[in-house]
Amino acid sequence: MKKSNLGLSPGDAEAVVKEAQQLLARQLDSSARRRFLRQGLTLGGVVMLTGCDLRETPDVDSVLNSFSRFNDRVQGWLFNPASLSPEYSADRIAKSFPFNAFYGEEDIPQVNGEQWRLEIAGLVSDKRSWSLPQLYNMQQVDQITRHICVEGWSAIGRWGGVRFADFLKLIGADTTAKYVSFKCADDYYTSIDMASALHPQTIMALSWDGRILPPEYGYPMKIRIPTKLGYKNPKHIQVIEVTNRYTGGYWEDEGYNWFGGS
Numbered sequence: 615m616k617k618s619n620l621g622l623s624p625g626d627a628e629a630v631v632k633e634a635q636q637l638l639a640r641q642l643d644s645s646a647r648r649r650f651l652r653q654g655l656t657l658g659g660v661v662m663l664t665g666c667d668l669r670e671t672p673d674v675d676s677v678l679n680s681f682s683r684f685n686d687r688v689q690g691w692l693f694n695p696a697s698l699s700p701e702y703s704a705d706r707i708a709k710s711f712p713f714n715a716f717y718g719e720e721d722i723p724q725v726n727g728e729q730w731r732l733e734i735a736g737l738v739s740d741k742r743s744w745s746l747p748q749l750y751n752m753q754q755v756d757q758i759t760r761h762i763c764v765e766g767w768s769a770i771g772r773w774g775g776v777r778f779a780d781f782l783k784l785i786g787a788d789t790t791a792k793y794v795s796f797k798c799a800d801d802y803y804t805s806i807d808m809a810s811a812l813h814p815q816t817i818m819a820l821s822w823d824g825r826i827l828p829p830e831y832g833y834p835m836k837i838r839i840p841t842k843l844g845y846k847n848p849k850h851i852q853v854i855e856v857t858n859r860y861t862g863g864y865w866e867d868e869g870y871n872w873f874g875g876s
């Protein structure tokens with residue numbers, strides 16, 4: 615079957631355009647709607663629209679929000695659980711890896727690893743909490759991948775830890791649930807789609823560059839997801855919840871796209 619530029623089949627593309635038209639019809643006033651419809655809404659138009667300047671329209675926030683949630687669904691459809699993020703050789707690892715958080719380095723949480731327990735909530739059969747040694751004792755995998763931050767930097771690093779799919783299986787997670795959400799020691803939070811949670815490169819990272827994960831990069835454990843942007847890689851995890859409830863995220867609730875594919 616011939617694929618459009620987006621990698622959608624013609625049937626999918628038609629559905630995307632139709633849905634965008636319905637969104638527009640619901641959310642733009644009649645003059646703005648006429649303007650868009652006069653120009654004719656093509657798939658290219660929809661793509662442009664999601665990034666174009668809508669400041670003139672009466673209810674910009676709700677239009678952009680709908681398009682962002684719509685964009686989540688398109689990314690969800692396009693996400694291929696079998697396609698891997700590039701992995702690199704050790705000589706490509708960044709010499710100095712950036713620290714980033716919604717605060718400065720002086721406020722990095724100092725988590726006590728001996729007292730730390732990972733709490734498990736939601737749609738799982740085994741809700742027992744986890745200590746750090748228990749996680750260190752599970753089978754570990756390693757990856758050298760690129761972290762991409764929307765603030766305009768990217769860096770290749772090495773992370774090691776437990777494959778998240780293995781962990782979810784072990785705790786008896788309902789993998790038909792829609793989301794996995796995370797709460798962190800610093801009030802950061804985010805959530806991801808189940809397909810990305812089960813992706814083979816999504817790991818509970820316990821190490822960085824061959825040593826215990828340092829405080830600045832998320833000690834004692836962060837979720838490393840190379841198929842997603844930096845803000846979808848939560849550090850200092852305290853609670854993991856499997857849920858069908860949409861819980862958003864720290865930056866997502868400020869308007870960053872929720873799916874956040876990289």
Ligand SMILES: Nc1nc2c(c(=O)[nH]1)N[C@H]1C(S)=C(S)[C@@H](COP(=O)(O)O)O[C@H]1N2
Binds near residue numbers: 713762845
């Ligand atoms: N707990 C927590 N996780 C977080 C953040 C944060 O502020 N707090 N910032 C996110 C953002 S925007 C980025 S780019 C990466 C930065 O990770 P690094 O410090 O390991 O480079 O962490 C992500 N995860």
Ligand SMILES: [Mo]
Binds near residue numbers: 714762763764765845
């Ligand atoms: Mo980021």
